[in-house]
Amino acid sequence: DTGVSQDPRHKITKRGQNVTFRCDPISEHNRLYWYRQTLGQGPEFLTYFQNEAQLEKSRLLSDRFSAERPKGSFSTLEIQRTEQGDSAMYLCASSLSLSQPQHFGDGTRLSIL
């Protein structure tokens, strides 16, 4: 069990640029979640995959956000035309079942200049 891995750890970009983050879940976990966390707040749910199917998207997820999980393994989260308000920690989590906890990665911290 190598844990949930996220890359990069930090991303600094200019407003208007596109960014892509990667998440590698724990290998046998078929459920994968993306959350966003800002300073002093709890994580906010963004989207959920079961295997390769994206089953749920939050209203927080504007059209500029897109997520994929090809072949039900790793996942990517892309933000197009980044805005100042996108600055946050983006967390990925995976789980084996609903009765098991979600295991979180260390996150990708996005800073928009």
Added chain:
Amino acid sequence: ELKVEQNPLFLSMQEGKNYTIYCNYSTTSDRLYWYRQDPGKSLESLFVLLSNGAVKQEGRLMASLDTKARLSTLHITAAVHDLSATYFCAVDVNGGSQGNLIFGKGTKLSVKP
């Protein structure tokens, strides 16, 4: 819309003292999670509570769930400095069918000698 409220949001304790953190949520859910987050780190799972009356203990921490009152508590016994962290409770949305979690704002615990 499901809301999760934690109190207190900030807690300063003396070592050796006992205290309870409260987590209230606004709609029916049978699945509640507690997480710990250290500064600059990701979330670590502490407890998964899966039914009314569930009680789990690990070291100096004990969590319980009352689904009828929509209340979970995290009790700290004889606090030590190593327990200083932010503690989040999280509740399943959609009656637990997907696993999307709504988090409270967190309780920042500081244990002083």
